[in-house]
Amino acid sequence: MLIASRSLWLAQTNTYVLAPEAGGPAVVIDAPPDLEGISALLTEHDLAPVALLLTHGHVDHMGGAGAVARQHGVRAYVHPDDDYLTLAPERQLEMLFGSVQPGDFAPPDEFEPLRGGQTLHLAGLELEVRWTPGHTPGHCCFFVKSEGALFSGDQLFAGSIGRTDLPGGNLATLMTSMRDEVLTLDDDVVVYPGHGPGTTVGTERRTNPFLQELT
Numbered sequence: 001m002l003i004a005s006r007s008l009w010l011a012q013t014n015t016y017v018l019a020p021e022a023g024g025p026a027v028v029i030d031a032p033p034d035l036e037g038i039s040a041l042l043t044e045h046d047l048a049p050v051a052l053l054l055t056h057g058h059v060d061h062m063g064g065a066g067a068v069a070r071q072h073g074v075r076a077y078v079h080p081d082d083d084y085l086t087l088a089p090e091r092q093l094e095m096l097f098g099s100v101q102p103g104d105f106a107p108p109d110e111f112e113p114l115r116g117g118q119t120l121h122l123a124g125l126e127l128e129v130r131w132t133p134g135h136t137p138g139h140c141c142f143f144v145k146s147e148g149a150l151f152s153g154d155q156l157f158a159g160s161i162g163r164t165d166l167p168g169g170n171l172a173t174l175m176t177s178m179r180d181e182v183l184t185l186d187d188d189v190v191v192y193p194g195h196g197p198g199t200t201v202g203t204e205r206r207t208n209p210f211l212q213e214l215t
């Protein structure tokens with residue numbers, strides 16, 4: 001499987017593309033408000049997106065979702081518990097910057113709702129949806145079992161965890177998600193986070209200071 005990424009926008013959010021091989025259909029995971037950056041990543045590997053999966057509704061992960069959905073005619077998938085965020089990317093930008101820069105930040109007309117435990121079959125890949133509330137109520141991680149690859153969004157980072165001090169965040173909930181949906185995975189599962197470098201479940205289980213009370 002091809003996994004490629006770029007870190008985009010002010011928040012240096014990792015956008016991932018997944019495909020059985022270069023030159024064919026692909027799944028995009030997360031869409032920061034940088035359509036050019038996402039297009040460049042797709043072009044680099046000659047990929048045609050068939051779906052856009054969103055780990056959660058923060059604008060650094062979905063501000064470009066509407067533009068990508070419209071440009072490529074694909075559906076955007078997100079958990080409905082993040083509707084308060086995904087339906088209002090411009091309000092999120094306004095809260096961050098006091099104003100909205102010109103650009104196409106309108107959300108897609110509709111989202112495809114994700115459910116925890118669901119298996120998605122997209123672009124010839126099988127992805128397991130792991131609902132991991134805590135950073136936001138609708139946060140999801142995506143697990144590709146055949147590859148041992150977890151796309152962890154803002155749930156788990158190398159050496160850290162997602163912040164829970166934003167509206168809708170809850171640390172106890174995040175820790176429960178971590179125990180039940182992330183740390184149940186094998187040590188050799190490779191973690192592809194929403195920010196920063198990759199890691200493995202085993203490395204985080206052993207060394208991540210935020211997880212030590214769970215192990």
Ligand SMILES: [Zn+2]
Nearest residue numbers: 056058135154
């Ligand atoms: Zn976030």
Ligand SMILES: [Zn+2]
Nearest residue numbers: 058060154194
């Ligand atoms: Zn983020």
